[in-house]
Amino acid sequence: xxxxxxxxxxxxxxxxxxxxxDVFSAQxxxxxxxxxxxxxxxxxxxxxxxxxxxxxxxxxxxxxRLLDTWLDPLREMKADGDPIAEIMTYMRxxxxxxQHYPRESRLFANEILxxxxxxxxxxxxxxxxxxxxxxxxxxxxxxxxxxxxxxPVHLIFSIWALTQHYADFDMQVRxxxxxxxxxxAEAGGFxxxxxxxxxxx
Amino acid sequence: xxxxxxxxxxxxxxxxxxxxxDVFSAQxxxxxxxxxxxxxxxxxxxxxxxxxxxxxxxxxxxxxRLLDTWLDPLREMKADGDPIAEIMTYMRxxxxxxQHYPRESRLFANEILxxxxxxxxxxxxxxxxxxxxxxxxxxxxxxxxxxxxxxPVHLIFSIWALTQHYADFDMQVRxxxxxxxxxxAEAGGFxxxxxxxxxxx
DNA sequence: TGATGTTTTGACCAAGTGGTCAGATGTTGC
DNA sequence: GCAACATCTGACCACTTGGTCAAAACATCA
Numbered sequence: 001x002x003x004x005x006x007x008x009x010x011x012x013x014x015x016x017x018x019x020x021x022d023v024f025s026a027q028x029x030x031x032x033x034x035x036x037x038x039x040x041x042x043x044x045x046x047x048x049x050x051x052x053x054x055x056x057x058x059x060x061x062x063x064x065r066l067l068d069t070w071l072d073p074l075r076e077m078k079a080d081g082d083p084i085a086e087i088m089t090y091m092r093x094x095x096x097x098x099q100h101y102p103r104e105s106r107l108f109a110n111e112i113l114x115x116x117x118x119x120x121x122x123x124x125x126x127x128x129x130x131x132x133x134x135x136x137x138x139x140x141x142x143x144x145x146x147x148x149x150x151x152p153v154h155l156i157f158s159i160w161a162l163t164q165h166y167a168d169f170d171m172q173v174r175x176x177x178x179x180x181x182x183x184x185a186e187a188g189g190f191x192x193x194x195x196x197x198x199x200x201x
Numbered sequence: 202x203x204x205x206x207x208x209x210x211x212x213x214x215x216x217x218x219x220x221x222x223d224v225f226s227a228q229x230x231x232x233x234x235x236x237x238x239x240x241x242x243x244x245x246x247x248x249x250x251x252x253x254x255x256x257x258x259x260x261x262x263x264x265x266r267l268l269d270t271w272l273d274p275l276r277e278m279k280a281d282g283d284p285i286a287e288i289m290t291y292m293r294x295x296x297x298x299x300q301h302y303p304r305e306s307r308l309f310a311n312e313i314l315x316x317x318x319x320x321x322x323x324x325x326x327x328x329x330x331x332x333x334x335x336x337x338x339x340x341x342x343x344x345x346x347x348x349x350x351x352x353p354v355h356l357i358f359s360i361w362a363l364t365q366h367y368a369d370f371d372m373q374v375r376x377x378x379x380x381x382x383x384x385x386a387e388a389g390g391f392x393x394x395x396x397x398x399x400x401x402x
Numbered sequence: 403t404g405a406t407g408t409t410t411t412g413a414c415c416a417a418g419t420g421g422t423c424a425g426a427t428g429t430t431g432c
Numbered sequence: 433g434c435a436a437c438a439t440c441t442g443a444c445c446a447c448t449t450g451g452t453c454a455a456a457a458c459a460t461c462a
Binding site for chain 4: 209234235236246247250254255256
């Protein structure tokens with residue numbers, strides 16, 4: 001069922017993944033139940049299992065799709081651009097992911113929190129390699145005196161931490177800010193300012 | 202059973218909470234089972250329920266204890282200290298909590314991720330009030346020109362995000378850094394530098 | 403020692419879980 | 433219209449889950 005052929009397969013697989021994203025991101029893998037997913041998707045439980053062989057398989061499909069989306073912004077950071085603009089753009093794109101795909105962010109957070117049992121391989125491979133590659137670019141920029149010197153990997157961690165916080169801890173952010181705030185707009189301004197200061201050579 | 206009297210009650214309640222912290226922080230509330238907790242605690246399941254009336258009750262006890270520890274460092278930020286030193290100390294203490302109490306950090310993260318169903322009241326009350334109070338101090342420091350001007354609440358969010366990241370995403374941090382790194386030592390240096398630059402008037 | 407209270411446990415339960423399956427119902431192309 | 437296939441479902445299953453309970457084992461102290 002990995003490559004839906006008919007219109008109806010397309011539609012139902014999609015609905016299941018959409019529903020599963022809702023449920024998994026809110027409850028974690030073990031906390032989510034097939035009954036919940038089925039209900040949200042508007043299908044019967046046996047029907048879910050007609051499209052996916054198991055709960056595991058749904059989760060896995062979701063994580064696989066997620067990872068690419070998640071890494072894309074970092075992939076786009078290019079050595080030949082303006083250093084500060086490139087980093088700023090990366091940070092902004094990550095913040096937009098947090099804003100527009102908070103369920104994906106939480107799904108990912110849940111997975112890492114629990115020791116990444118299902119995507120450890122990707123973290124230790126793809127992600128690690130990508131960070132190593134981009135770190136080289138950052139170091140080159142530092143050595144050329146175009147941004148301030150610092151640990152490049154922790155610089156990347158800081159972007160992840162600061163942007164994902166607004167998706168993963170959304171509930172807390174909104175509760176603490178109270179009414180009449182636009183968390184993501186404010187975060188955008190704050191993080192722009194922060195990285196301007198941090199990166200200035 | 203909230204106030205253990207005998208030696209044995211003291212010891213077993215403690216063992217249960219310790220085991221529950223292990224399991225809840227790693228699996229989330231729904232993902233954790235009483236059998237797992239009982240096994241880690243070295244007790245039988247019915248014996249667990251002799252000390253605590255329900256799974257809920259164990260979780261609740263854990264969260265209640267956690268909250269105070271968690272807020273203490275912020276409470277200690279005093280208006281009459283040196284602004285930069287006070288904020289730096291707060292950041293350092295939060296980082297130390299991440300380092301020495303990662304399970305507590307993850308327990309908290311799990312709870313917030315899932316919409317804080319069990320501590321919403323504390324987030325909207327105690328925590329919100331404390332942040333409001335400390336924000337006033339930060340703003341006063343900004344107006345006195347002793348630290349740079351910025352949104353004080355997002356400044357606090359940034360400290361939470363950057364320090365908790367090293368506990369909650371520990372697996373990712375270690376995987377990406379690879380062998381031969383001391384994540385928390387490096388984070389300490391990086392965050393010192395970051396906040397020096399950010400706060401300088 | 404025995405009487406009294408505390409702690410522990412095996413056996414049990416009802417509800418919920420992921421998953422199966424035979425067959426019913428739709429859909430499609432001839 | 434009908435054969436062939438895709439889709440869907442109710443009934444069911446084995447297992448796990450949180451929780452109960454009566455009785456057993458243990459501790460304490462007169």
